Amino acid sequence: MRGPVIRLSLAFVILLVAVPLAIVLVASVSGGERLTFPPESLSLNPYRALVGNDEIRAALGRSLIVGFQVVALSLIAGVPAAIALVRFRFRFRFGLGIYMILGVATPLIASAFAFLALFTQMGALGALWPISVGITIVNLPFLMFSVASSLFSLDPRLEEAAATLGAEGVQTFLFVTLPGIMPGILSGTLMVFVLGISEFVISLLLFTINIQTLPIAMFASMRGPPPPEVAAAAGLYVLAAVLVVITLTSLKSTEQFFYRAD
Amino acid sequence: MAETYTGLRWRLIDGLIAAGRVLRPGRIAKAQPYLLLLPAVLLVSFLAVGLLWLGWLSIHAYDTFLMQAGKISAEQYALLFEPPSGPFYQQTLLRTLALSLTVTAGAVLLGLPVAYVIIRTPSRALRVALLVLLLVPFLMGEIVRTFAWYLILANRGAVGWVASLFGIEDGGLLGTPIGVFVGMMQVSTPLATLLIMPAMRRIDPNLERAAATLGASPARIWANVIVPLSWPGIVAAIIVVLLLNIAEYDMPAILGLGRLPFVANVIGDIYRLQQNLYLGSAFSLLLLVVSTLLVVVPGLLFLGWLRFRRARRAAA
Structure with missing residues (x-):
C-alpha cells in the first residue's frame, strides 16, 4: 500500500481533481476586465457582474426552476419505483429494473436527440418542462440507487415488528419505512438537483433562444474569451457541488453507498 | 395552535389508513408493485418512444433544400457510410x-x-x-x-x-x-x-x-x-x-x-x-x-x- 507507484498515482489524481476546483474558485474572485492567471488582483467583481447581467441572472433562475422540477419528478417516479423493486417479488421485476436504467445505458447525445425528435413532433419545444423531463429520465437511476441502498440497510424485520404490533400498512410506511429511508431520499434528491442545474447536452438540443439555462449561457459566452460573470457562475456551481458532497458524506449514506462499512 | 396541528395530522393519517383498508383487499395487493412502478415507467417511456421515433425518422429520405421528408429509404445511412460525406462521419x-x-x-x-x-x-x-x-x-x-x-x-x-x-x-x-x-x-x-x-x-x-x-x-x-x-x-x-x-x-x-x-x-x-x-x-x-x-x-x-x-x- 505504501508503494511508490500507488503514492504517485494518488498524488496525480488529487492534482487532476483539485487543481480545476481551485482555479475556478480563484478566477471567481479575480479583479480585472479579463480572466488571466495569476489574476491581477482579488475582488468580488465577477459576482457583482453576475448580479448585474440580466441575461445570466435569468438563465440562473431558469436553471433553478429546472432543478426543482427535476427533483419533483424524480421523487414522484423514483421513490415508489425503488421500493417496488427492492421490497416486492413480481413478474417482470428484472426486465422493469433494466428498463429504469435505459437513461444511463444510452449515450447521452442519443437520448438528447430522441427527446428532441419526440418533443418536436409533440410541438413541445420552447418550454422548460421537456428539458426537465429529459434530465430526470437520464438521472433517475441515481435517486433510485440511493433510495434502494437505504432500503437494503433497513432491516425488514422492523416493518414486520410494526405490523405485528398492529400497525396498519400506511402507518408502518409513514412511521417506520419512510424515516428509515429518509437519508437515501435526501442524498438522492440533492444529487439529482445539482445534476439538474448543471446539465448541458439535453438543454443544448432542447433550448430555444428565450429559454437558455445557465450552462447554455455559459457555453455561449465561452466562444470568445470568457467574461468575469461566467467565472462567478462557475464558482457558484463548484460551491454548490462541494456543499452537497459534504452534506452527503455527513449523512453517511454516501459512505455506505460506496463503501459499506458493515 | 400546536394541538390543532397534531389533531389535523392524525386525522389525515386516519384518513389514509381508511383509504388503505378500502384499497387493500387481494387483487390490489397483487397489483401493488406495478402501481408503485407506474409513474417511473410512464416517465421513462418518453425516452423509449423517443428512441423508436429516431428509428422511424432515420429510415426516411429528407430533402435538405425544401426541408421536406420523403419516402422510406436508406438515404441517411448512405450519407453516413458512402462518399462524399461518409469518410468525415466515420473519421x-x-x-x-x-x-x-x-x-x-x-x-x-x-x-x-x-x-x-x-x-x-x-x-x-x-x-x-x-x-x-x-x-x-x-x-x-x-x-x-x-x-x-x-x-x-x-x-x-x-x-x-x-x-x-x-x-x-x-x-x-x-x-x-x-x-x-x-x-x-x-x-x-x-x-x-x-x-x-x-x-x-x-x-x-x-x-x-x-x-x-x-x-x-x-x-x-x-x-x-x-x-x-x-x-x-x-x-x-x-x-x-x-x-x-x-x-x-x-x-x-x-x-x-x-x-x-x-x-x-x-x-x-x-x-x-x-x-x-x-x-x-x-x-x-x-x-x-x-x-x-x-x-x-x-x-x-x-x-x-x-x-x-x-x-x-x-x-x-
Missing part, C-alpha cells in the same frame, strides 16, 4: 472511440490504486476527504469542468504561466488531443474509482498477506490477487466511463477548439446548422448501436470466460 466516430477508449483505460489504471488506498487506509479522515474530492467533479457539471480546464490550458492560462516560469513560451494546449484527454480524465478517473471500490472491498486483506509471506512482490500481488478479484468493479467502471465519454460534447467543442469534433458535436451541428432531424437520428442510432456492441460483446465474453473458469475448477 469522427473513430476519433470519438479512440479517445474515449484511451480515457477509459487511463481512468481505470489510475482508479485502481486510488480505490485501493480508500479501501485499505486506516484513517477515516483520509477516506472521507478522498471521497469528497472524488464526488465533486461529477456533481459540478460538464460545462464548469470545461471552463476550469479552459482557464488552465488556454494561451494565458495556468499551464502557460507555469511554463513561462521555466522560460518556456508555448501557445497553450487548447486544440490538442492532450487538452481534451486531460479534461475528460477529471471526471472519468473519480467515476472509475468509485465503481471499482465496492468489488475491491470484498477482497480479504489476508490474501495479500498470504501472497506476501509466500514471497510475492507487490507487482505480483497486484497482477495475481487484487486485479483478478476486482474484475466485477473494473468491468462496471469500463462500461460506465466509456458510455459517458462516448457522448462527450463540451471538452472537444471548447478545449479542442472544434478541431477534434466528437460524434456529439457533429450531431449537434447537424441539428443546429442543417436542421436535419433525419440524418441526426441515423447518426444517434449508429452511436447507440456501436456503444451497445462495445459494452455487450466484451460483457458476454467476460461472462463466458467466468463460466469456463468455474467449470474447469469444478472439473479439477
Whole structure:
C-alpha cells in the first residue's frame, strides 16, 4: 500500500481533481476586465457582474426552476419505483429494473436527440418542462440507487415488528419505512438537483433562444474569451457541488453507498 | 395552535389508513408493485418512444433544400457510410472511440490504486476527504469542468504561466488531443474509482498477506490477487466511463477548439446548422448501436470466460 507507484498515482489524481476546483474558485474572485492567471488582483467583481447581467441572472433562475422540477419528478417516479423493486417479488421485476436504467445505458447525445425528435413532433419545444423531463429520465437511476441502498440497510424485520404490533400498512410506511429511508431520499434528491442545474447536452438540443439555462449561457459566452460573470457562475456551481458532497458524506449514506462499512 | 396541528395530522393519517383498508383487499395487493412502478415507467417511456421515433425518422429520405421528408429509404445511412460525406462521419466516430477508449483505460489504471488506498487506509479522515474530492467533479457539471480546464490550458492560462516560469513560451494546449484527454480524465478517473471500490472491498486483506509471506512482490500481488478479484468493479467502471465519454460534447467543442469534433458535436451541428432531424437520428442510432456492441460483446465474453473458469475448477 505504501508503494511508490500507488503514492504517485494518488498524488496525480488529487492534482487532476483539485487543481480545476481551485482555479475556478480563484478566477471567481479575480479583479480585472479579463480572466488571466495569476489574476491581477482579488475582488468580488465577477459576482457583482453576475448580479448585474440580466441575461445570466435569468438563465440562473431558469436553471433553478429546472432543478426543482427535476427533483419533483424524480421523487414522484423514483421513490415508489425503488421500493417496488427492492421490497416486492413480481413478474417482470428484472426486465422493469433494466428498463429504469435505459437513461444511463444510452449515450447521452442519443437520448438528447430522441427527446428532441419526440418533443418536436409533440410541438413541445420552447418550454422548460421537456428539458426537465429529459434530465430526470437520464438521472433517475441515481435517486433510485440511493433510495434502494437505504432500503437494503433497513432491516425488514422492523416493518414486520410494526405490523405485528398492529400497525396498519400506511402507518408502518409513514412511521417506520419512510424515516428509515429518509437519508437515501435526501442524498438522492440533492444529487439529482445539482445534476439538474448543471446539465448541458439535453438543454443544448432542447433550448430555444428565450429559454437558455445557465450552462447554455455559459457555453455561449465561452466562444470568445470568457467574461468575469461566467467565472462567478462557475464558482457558484463548484460551491454548490462541494456543499452537497459534504452534506452527503455527513449523512453517511454516501459512505455506505460506496463503501459499506458493515 | 400546536394541538390543532397534531389533531389535523392524525386525522389525515386516519384518513389514509381508511383509504388503505378500502384499497387493500387481494387483487390490489397483487397489483401493488406495478402501481408503485407506474409513474417511473410512464416517465421513462418518453425516452423509449423517443428512441423508436429516431428509428422511424432515420429510415426516411429528407430533402435538405425544401426541408421536406420523403419516402422510406436508406438515404441517411448512405450519407453516413458512402462518399462524399461518409469518410468525415466515420473519421469522427473513430476519433470519438479512440479517445474515449484511451480515457477509459487511463481512468481505470489510475482508479485502481486510488480505490485501493480508500479501501485499505486506516484513517477515516483520509477516506472521507478522498471521497469528497472524488464526488465533486461529477456533481459540478460538464460545462464548469470545461471552463476550469479552459482557464488552465488556454494561451494565458495556468499551464502557460507555469511554463513561462521555466522560460518556456508555448501557445497553450487548447486544440490538442492532450487538452481534451486531460479534461475528460477529471471526471472519468473519480467515476472509475468509485465503481471499482465496492468489488475491491470484498477482497480479504489476508490474501495479500498470504501472497506476501509466500514471497510475492507487490507487482505480483497486484497482477495475481487484487486485479483478478476486482474484475466485477473494473468491468462496471469500463462500461460506465466509456458510455459517458462516448457522448462527450463540451471538452472537444471548447478545449479542442472544434478541431477534434466528437460524434456529439457533429450531431449537434447537424441539428443546429442543417436542421436535419433525419440524418441526426441515423447518426444517434449508429452511436447507440456501436456503444451497445462495445459494452455487450466484451460483457458476454467476460461472462463466458467466468463460466469456463468455474467449470474447469469444478472439473479439477
